[in-house]
Amino acid sequence: MTENTDAILSLLPARLKEARRGQGLSLDAVAKLSGVSRSMVSQIERGESSPTIATLWNLTRALQVDFAGLLEDDPSDQIEVLRAADVPSIENRGAGCTIRILSPPEDAGRHEVYELRFAQNGVLDSQAHRRGAREHLTVIAGALTVTSGGSSQEIGAGDTARYAADVPHRIASERPARAFLVVQDA
Numbered sequence: 001m002t003e004n005t006d007a008i009l010s011l012l013p014a015r016l017k018e019a020r021r022g023q024g025l026s027l028d029a030v031a032k033l034s035g036v037s038r039s040m041v042s043q044i045e046r047g048e049s050s051p052t053i054a055t056l057w058n059l060t061r062a063l064q065v066d067f068a069g070l071l072e073d074d075p076s077d078q079i080e081v082l083r084a085a086d087v088p089s090i091e092n093r094g095a096g097c098t099i100r101i102l103s104p105p106e107d108a109g110r111h112e113v114y115e116l117r118f119a120q121n122g123v124l125d126s127q128a129h130r131r132g133a134r135e136h137l138t139v140i141a142g143a144l145t146v147t148s149g150g151s152s153q154e155i156g157a158g159d160t161a162r163y164a165a166d167v168p169h170r171i172a173s174e175r176p177a178r179a180f181l182v183v184q185d186a
Contacts, residue, residue, distance in 0.1 A: 012056075013047040019063040020045070034062035087115075096122030097171075102180075112183040118144070118173035125170050129186045133165040136184070142177025146170070 020030050020041075027045075031038040036055055043049035044059070051059065060066070082102070090099040096119035103113040116124065116137075137146060138160040145154045147170040148163035155161050163169065165183060 010047070012051075013045050016041075016059060016063070017045040019060075019065045023063055025063070030059065030062055034058040036062075094122065094124035096120065096173075097124045099124070109186050110184075112186055114181040114183070116171065116177075116179045116181055118142070118171075118177040118179075120175055121173070122177070123170065123172045126165070126168065128167050128169075129165045129183070131166050133183065133185045135161075135163055135165040135169070136182040137161045137163075137171065138180045140178045140180060142173060142175055144177050144179060145172045145174075147172075 020027075025033075027038045027041050030036070030041050034041070036051075036058055040049065040051075040055070041059070044051050044055075088101045090101070093099055098117045100115040100117070101112075102115055103111065107113075118124075135148075137144070137155070139155050139157050141157055143154060143156045145152060146161045146163060148165070149167040149169070151163070153161055165186070171179075171181075
């Protein structure tokens with residue numbers, strides 16, 4: 001085993017104990033829910049015994065925790081960085097508008113974040129998203145005109161427009177502009 005694997009596995013007893021306590025369960029309750037003996041649960045939590053995959057599976061199901069999550073580094077100790085050069089962009093979705101995708105792919109359709117850069121007379125026309133979808137557009141530089149359904153508003157630097165995106169909508173600029181767009185329930 002590698003040092004990294006050993007380090008991750010050394011966290012397992014504490015993570016199981018933390019999950020049990022987080023659920024407010026006693027050793028007896030976990031034993032009944034998992035089918036793993038009380039003494040084995042206790043030994044595993046103290047680091048005196050290494051569980052088999054089957055035992056670990058039964059414990060994670062009983063504790064309603066993610067099997068893989070117990071073995072990963074603590075996500076609160078990690079920072080995911082997407083470097084500017086690696087940000088995917090879409091060039092052909094509008095005239096004079098570049099869309100940089102800032103949200104992770106797994107959030108597509110639920111919570112999407114974009115940086116929009118408009119050239120002079122740039123336009124981004126969008127068809128209706130699914131029912132209930134909303135957009136939140138914040139202008140960073142310049143000014144934009146937002147149209148949603150039959151309503152239009154001009155917004156400038158620092159302004160945010162929130163509007164229905166389940167109808168055809170448009171963002172347009174007369175001069176170069178930059179904005180952040182959050183799409184909910186696309």
